[in-house]
């Protein structure tokens with residue numbers, strides 16, 4: 666069973682390291698997103714890796730194939746464990762991203778590469794209106810997942826609602842990394858497709874990503890362990 670991925674959505678190195686200190690040197694799987702990376706850059710990634718944590722660098726690259734390929738070669742050199750692109754960039758872009766990772770990776774350590782299908786903050790009605798798509802959201806997500814699989818990536822970011830269907834359309838070891846995780850009674854906030862850790866597990870998520878339910882908790886260590894228990898049993 667994978668560890669819950671903690672989204673380190675902080676604005677500074679100081680806040681991030683103070684948060685991590687509360688975990689008493691427990692080895693974590695953390696996610697660094699745009700907010701933190703744009704503020705602190707690769708130096709902070711090095712510091713987090715030096716503490717022994719696994720890092721998912723969530724920059725959601727989406728550009729022409731050549732640009733994404735070269736960006737991925739640089740990200741691979743940062744030593745992170747997982748990176749991502751938007752599946753909407755297309756199969757050619759995703760294949761180029763993978764090629765870039767291969768080029769930039771040190772022997773024996775190639776980050777896993779996954780693609781965002783439809784953001785978990787998007788509802789079906791919003792997707793149909795904003796993207797001018799006339800299909801159910803599940804169909805769009807499974808389409809993007811099949812396209813990601815065909816491009817040779819390791820998995821996708823989706824909501825837990827779609828995880829089972831993606832497993833059936835691809836392979837059981839194809840990663841289904843699911844944000845939008847909310848313990849019972851925790852506010853959805855801007856998320857639209859949410860599930861509890863237990864529901865996510867039952868519905869075929871291979872990884873869960875959890876931010877505010879842990880980072881804003883009065884006792885983040887205890888919140889993390891409650892989620893870990895709910896996810897693991």
Ligand SMILES: O=c1ccn([C@@H]2O[C@H](COP(=O)(O)O)[C@@H](O)[C@H]2O)c(=O)[nH]1
Pocket residue numbers: 672674698781783784785786822823844845846856874875876877878
């Ligand atoms: O579809 C997506 C892709 C990425 N995310 C990221 O996950 C976390 C979720 O944080 P919460 O505080 O638990 O809502 C956040 O960093 C997002 O950028 C996502 O939510 N949905």
